[in-house]
Amino acid sequence: MSEFLEPFERMLESLSPPATVRSIEAGGDADALWNGIAESGFLDALVPEERGGAGLPLAEVCALWQALGRHAVPLPVGETMIARALLADAPDGPIALASAGPGAATVVPFGRVARHVLLEFGGRLCLVEASGEETGVAGSLAARMIWDAAPAEVVGAAPAGGLRAIAAVLRAALIAGAADRLTAMTAAYANERVQFGKPIGKQQALQQQMALMAEDMVACRIAAQLGCAGDLQPGLVAAATAKSIASTAAARLAATAHAVHGAIGISEEYDLQLYTRRLHEWRLADGSETYWNRLLGAARLGDARGSVDYVREAL
Amino acid sequence: MPVFDTLSLASLPQADEAIRPAIRAIAAEAAAAAGADRRARSWQGYDPAFSRRLGEAGFLGLTLPERYGGHGRGPFARFVVVEELLGIGAPVAAHWIADRQSAPLILNFGNEAQREFYLPRIARGEIFFCIGMSEPGSGSDLASVRTRAERTESGWRVNGQKIWTSGAPHCDYMIALLRTSGSAEDRHAGLSQLIIDLKAPGVTIRPIRDLAGDEHFAEVFFEDVDLPADALIGNEGEGWKQVTAELAFERSGPERIYSSVVLLDAWVRHLQAVGRDDPATLALVGDFTARLGVLRAMSIACTARLAAGESPVTEASLVKDLGTAFEQQLPVAIGDDLAAHPDQAVDAELYRTLLYVTHVAPSFSLRGGTREILRGIIARGMGLR
Ligand SMILES: Cc1cc2nc3c(=O)[nH]c(=O)nc-3n(C[C@H](O)[C@H](O)[C@H](O)COP(=O)(O)OP(=O)(O)OC[C@H]3O[C@@H](n4cnc5c(N)ncnc54)[C@H](O)[C@@H]3O)c2cc1C
Numbered sequence: 001m002s003e004f005l006e007p008f009e010r011m012l013e014s015l016s017p018p019a020t021v022r023s024i025e026a027g028g029d030a031d032a033l034w035n036g037i038a039e040s041g042f043l044d045a046l047v048p049e050e051r052g053g054a055g056l057p058l059a060e061v062c063a064l065w066q067a068l069g070r071h072a073v074p075l076p077v078g079e080t081m082i083a084r085a086l087l088a089d090a091p092d093g094p095i096a097l098a099s100a101g102p103g104a105a106t107v108v109p110f111g112r113v114a115r116h117v118l119l120e121f122g123g124r125l126c127l128v129e130a131s132g133e134e135t136g137v138a139g140s141l142a143a144r145m146i147w148d149a150a151p152a153e154v155v156g157a158a159p160a161g162g163l164r165a166i167a168a169v170l171r172a173a174l175i176a177g178a179a180d181r182l183t184a185m186t187a188a189y190a191n192e193r194v195q196f197g198k199p200i201g202k203q204q205a206l207q208q209q210m211a212l213m214a215e216d217m218v219a220c221r222i223a224a225q226l227g228c229a230g231d232l233q234p235g236l237v238a239a240a241t242a243k244s245i246a247s248t249a250a251a252r253l254a255a256t257a258h259a260v261h262g263a264i265g266i267s268e269e270y271d272l273q274l275y276t277r278r279l280h281e282w283r284l285a286d287g288s289e290t291y292w293n294r295l296l297g298a299a300r301l302g303d304a305r306g307s308v309d310y311v312r313e314a315l
Numbered sequence: 316m317p318v319f320d321t322l323s324l325a326s327l328p329q330a331d332e333a334i335r336p337a338i339r340a341i342a343a344e345a346a347a348a349a350g351a352d353r354r355a356r357s358w359q360g361y362d363p364a365f366s367r368r369l370g371e372a373g374f375l376g377l378t379l380p381e382r383y384g385g386h387g388r389g390p391f392a393r394f395v396v397v398e399e400l401l402g403i404g405a406p407v408a409a410h411w412i413a414d415r416q417s418a419p420l421i422l423n424f425g426n427e428a429q430r431e432f433y434l435p436r437i438a439r440g441e442i443f444f445c446i447g448m449s450e451p452g453s454g455s456d457l458a459s460v461r462t463r464a465e466r467t468e469s470g471w472r473v474n475g476q477k478i479w480t481s482g483a484p485h486c487d488y489m490i491a492l493l494r495t496s497g498s499a500e501d502r503h504a505g506l507s508q509l510i511i512d513l514k515a516p517g518v519t520i521r522p523i524r525d526l527a528g529d530e531h532f533a534e535v536f537f538e539d540v541d542l543p544a545d546a547l548i549g550n551e552g553e554g555w556k557q558v559t560a561e562l563a564f565e566r567s568g569p570e571r572i573y574s575s576v577v578l579l580d581a582w583v584r585h586l587q588a589v590g591r592d593d594p595a596t597l598a599l600v601g602d603f604t605a606r607l608g609v610l611r612a613m614s615i616a617c618t619a620r621l622a623a624g625e626s627p628v629t630e631a632s633l634v635k636d637l638g639t640a641f642e643q644q645l646p647v648a649i650g651d652d653l654a655a656h657p658d659q660a661v662d663a664e665l666y667r668t669l670l671y672v673t674h675v676a677p678s679f680s681l682r683g684g685t686r687e688i689l690r691g692i693i694a695r696g697m698g699l700r
Contacts, residue, residue, distance in 0.1 A: 059324075184316045187697045204687075207694035214693050215637045218322050222612045223605075225324035237608070244605035293601030294594055300604045301587055301597070306580050308402040308573070311608035 002060040004045070005067060011040055012071040018271050024074040025139045030113050034075055034094060043077070046085035046232065053085070062173050062228035066221070069177025069282075072274045074141055076110035078170045083118040085232055087127065087155060091116055096130060099164040099286070103148050107135060109171075109285045111143025119151065120163035126151040139277055142285075159232060165239035168286040169227035172246035175282050176220035178275045179249065182257045183217045185272060186210060190260055200260070209256050216249035226315055237314040240296035247289040250279040318696045322630050324612060325619035331391040338374055338396050342405040352667040354404025355577040358570055359531045361485055362406035363443070370440025375414050379422060384435030390621040394569060394614075401573040408482055408531065413437045416564040417444035417490055420508075424549030424557050429510070433488075446565075447477040447491030447511070447535065448558065455688050457492070458502040458555065462537065464493040464509055470544040471495075471509060473517075473537040481682075483533035484522045489513055492554050506554035509546045516540070527674050560626050565683050567617045567631035572610040572638035574679050575645040578672045579603060581665045582649045589659045599648060603641075610638050629696035632689040639679040639686065646673040 015036045024030045037043065045061050047053020065078045076096045083095040093115030100106040100121055108117060114130040128151045132143035159166065187210060190201030200206055227234055227242025234242075254276040258265045265272040283289075303310055345365045346354050353360065369375050377392045379385020386392070393414075400407050418437045421429055436442040453459045462475025477483075477491060489511045497505035513520065517540035522530040549557050586596060613634045620627035650669055653661050661669075680686040694700050 180316060183697075187316070187699060190699060201694075201699040204691070207699050208687065208690045210697060210699060211633075211636070211690035211693035214316065214319060214697055215633050217316065218319050218633060219609050219613065219637060222322070222324055222616060223609045226608065226612055229324065237604075240601065241605040241608045244601065245609045248602075289602070290598045293598040293605065295597075295601065296604050297597030297599065297601030298592065300600050301583065301592065304587075306402060307576055307583065307604065307607055308398065308611070311604060311611055312398075315608045315612075 002056075002063045004042075004056070004060070005063045008040075008042060008064050009067045009070075011036070011042075012067055012073060016071050016073045018072070018274060021072050021074045021274055024113065025141060030075055030094075037075070037077055038092070043080050043084055046081050048085075051088070058228045058231055059225070062225055065170055065173035065228075066177035066180065066224065069174035069179075069278070070181045072178065072181075072278060074110075074113065076114050078174065079110060079114075079118075079167070082166055082170065082232065083116075086118065086125070086159065091127070095127075097163060097167045097170075098145060099162060099167070100145070100147055102150075103146065105144050105146045107142050107285065108132065108145050109142050109281060111145060112141045117145065118155075118163070119147065120158045121147055122150050123158050124150065124154050125156045125158050125163065126153050127155045128153050137281075139273075140281060142281060161233050161236060161239065164286050165234050165236065166232050168239050168243035168292065169224070169234050171282045171286050172220065172227050172242035173224040175246040175250050175279060176217070176224040178278050178282075179213075179217040179220045179253050182253055182272070182275050182279070183210075183213045185275075186213060186257045186260045193262075206260055210260065213253055213256050216253050220246045220249050220253075229315075235314070236295060236299055237311075240292035240299075241315060243287060244289045244292045244296065247283040247287075247292070250283040254279045316697065318629065318698075319633065321620060321625075321627075322613065322616045322633070325616050327391050327395060327615060331388070331395050334392060335395050335399060337372070338399045341368065341372055341374070342399050342403050345405045346403045349404070349406075350664045350667075351404070351577050351581040352664060352671050355575075355668050355671055356406070356529070357401055357404045357574070357577065358407050358411050359481075359529060360404070360406030361408040361482070361531070363409045363440075363485070365406055366410035366440040366443070368440070369410065370438060375410055375440050376418055376434065376438025379418055379434055379438055383422070383430050384438040385418075386438075390618045391615075394618045398569050398573070401570055402576060404577040409443050409485060410437075410440050412446055412482060412486075413442065413444035415568065416446070416561050417488075419564050420490060420557065420561050421548065423560065424508075424553075426545070428545060429548065433510075442487045443482065443485060445480045445482045445486040445489045445513075447480055447489040449479045450476060451478050455685055457558070458506070459499045460492055460494060460506065461499050462491065462493050464495050464507065464542070466495075467541065469541070471542040471546055473509070473511065473540040473542060475537050477535040477537075479523070479532045480535050481532045483513065483520050483535050484530065486513055489535065490548065492558055495551055495554075503555040505552060506558075507551045508548045508554045508557050509542060510548055511537075511540065511542060511546065515542065525675070527671055559628060562684065563621070563626045563628045563631050566635045566689075567614070567621060567627060569611070569614050571635040571683070572607070572614055572641060574639075574642040575672050575676070576607075578649060578668050579607075579645055581668050582653070585653075585661065585665055589656075591656070591659065596652065599652060603645065603648075606641050610634070610641055613637070629692055632684070632692040635683065636680075636686055636689045636693070642679045643676045646676050
């Protein structure tokens with residue numbers, strides 16, 4: 001396990017409690033949180049040492065990304081880590097990631113709270129100021145953005161495999177972290193809530209469903225780790241595997257977490273929704289399971305190897 | 316959820332990867348003549364000559380110390396070997412149980428004489444074992460077993476019956492979970508494990524034919540079967556503890572994710588041959604590929620816990636439950652896919668393979684502990700029970 005995880009997690013615990021998450025989602029000021037994270041130096045986790053960063057391998061940063069999901073951090077911290085590693089001269093402030101084509105509206109996660117967007121457009125990377133419409137989705141930090149023509153602010157060529165691939169891997173890690181928190185919350189609640197004279201967690205029907213949550217949670221983690229096993233240009237098979245598994249599990253995990261919690265999980269006041277809303281948003285962002293499954297399926301059918309050899313060698 | 320934090324990405328050490336080409340060559344040879352429907356039987360395919368061949372080539376007893384005829388390697392080496400055998404569908408049933416769980420059991424709990432007597436022959440592929448746990452009245456509720464072993468002047472006398480014993484008709488020995496004191500109501504207390512020579516007088520084996528026409532499991536009856544004193548393995552009364560440790564070996568391997576992989580490969584080759592590339596087909600292939608990749612990584616993560624000397628009972632249950640669900644969904648989805656394209660003829664071998672796997676698939680989540688029981692173990696790990 002990364003030696004950085006514990007201090008990172010401690011920082012998030014103190015800087016990004018649910019009250020802060022709610023306040024930023026409601027349009028409150030995010031500067032204090034951002035400055036705290038920026039001062040910690042973690043934003044340069046992926047920046048090479050010769051450029052003054054920590055030069056951590058992606059495999060190690062994977063655990064940090066999961067921690068962001070576990071704490072529902074309301075800023076594009078993982079995205080900014082990626083952008084700062086890809087850009088020689090990154091601007092201060094939160095940076096969101098997007099991949100878009102001309103005229104197609106794109107939902108950009110954290111678009112509302114980002115200062116810049118690192119955009120892949122027509123095979124190029126552009127760094128543009130973040131501006132877009134609110135999605136109108138309650139609590140969402142995403143924004144809808146449209147670019148009709150290629151922005152002028154080109155900063156380089158898109159990474160091999162596309163920006164969407166590494167964004168999808170980040171999304172998988174965030175999902176894995178939120179899944180971990182949701183599973184723990186759900187098990188704890190099931191042990192507390194009493195109906196029919198005993199904790200609902202003693203009901204076998206619920207135990208069986210929560211066992212599936214644990215399976216999905218671990219599968220998401222391993223999938224994210226597979227996606228993060230390489231560098232910032234993950235191969236198609238790794239990115240697709242990570243996002244396909246995490247996106248498929250995300251909807252199931254959210255559904256079971258809500259089912260076990262009953263009505264209280266639907267209330268705004270209770271923390272569950274902070275995580276389940278994120279699971280749904282991240283499931284759709286940067287390609288759903290079917291988007292990645294199609295790409296992966298096409299690659300697989302173009303290959304003569306057996307299935308086990310394929311996943312063993314291509315992943 | 317701290318309980319599952321130890322399940323984390325791990326990779327197979329280079330030294331263990333290095334044995335892959337050699338085992339692959341042998342496995343390919345054994346599978347070459349067999350059609351996909353035969354290879355889909357894999358760990359129910361019985362071929363003692365092939366098992367001995369594997370023993371001679373040094374691929375059995377990999378995890379046993381060299382002084383017992385083993386090869387002093389770890390669970391990762393065994394993972395590589397097992398993966399190669401299952402991936403192609405080599406007939407491994409004869410030695411399967413002995414190599415997977417009887418040998419580690421004897422190594423961990425047996426005395427020196429028992430280790431010297433059994434282990435070298437297991438590693439050579441000369442003797443085969445079966446698991447005598449289930450009884451007609453004891454399936455999931457294993458602690459309720461009634462078959463008894465009573466002390467005699469010279470050892471033990473066994474009476475009772477086991478059922479669903481895989482491989483019993485071909486095996487030399489059974490490691491049986493028996494009641495050595497008390498009654499079925501005493502549950503976990505009073506259970507012991509004994510090694511039963513299946514050629515002993517009083518043992519009757521009646522094969523049971525399965526729905527696919529195969530006879531891999533059997534009923535085994537014991538009528539005043541006399542066993543020597545050293546038939547007891549481990550300590551009297553500790554059978555439950557030993558069985559639990561054994562189940563970590565039984566449940567953690569790649570056989571819990573690869574049961575339908577011969578079918579998967581046959582289907583992929585069919586799609587390639589007919590050149591199908593519509594979005595729905597691609598998405599289905601991609602879904603299976605992603606799940607296979609992650610399950611394999613999860614199985615290796617579980618193997619890493621074994622390699623670290625742990626007994627990953629909860630983790631193995633988690634991987635097995637997810638793995639068998641995958642194995643069972645494959646034939647359902649592949650059947651739907653093939654029959655949704657009536658213009659693209661399915662050859663007879665693929666059709667037989669599909670229906671064979673479809674018919675036996677329910678057993679994937681029964682053998683080695685049912686889905687519901689495994690989920691109960693996971694829930695216990697989550698602090699719910
Ligand atoms: C192909 C195959 C090979 C096998 N090989 C061997 C072998 O070599 N040696 C051996 O000893 N056994 C073997 N078995 C037996 C296997 O271990 C049992 O089938 C298994 O333990 C389940 O027992 P059962 O079949 O009696 O089902 P039961 O225990 O009667 O279960 C029937 C159903 O009830 C459910 N159920 C039972 N108890 C509970 C509970 N508390 N909560 C919720 N649901 C419950 C089960 O999950 C299942 O769905 C084999 C089985 C198969 C199919």
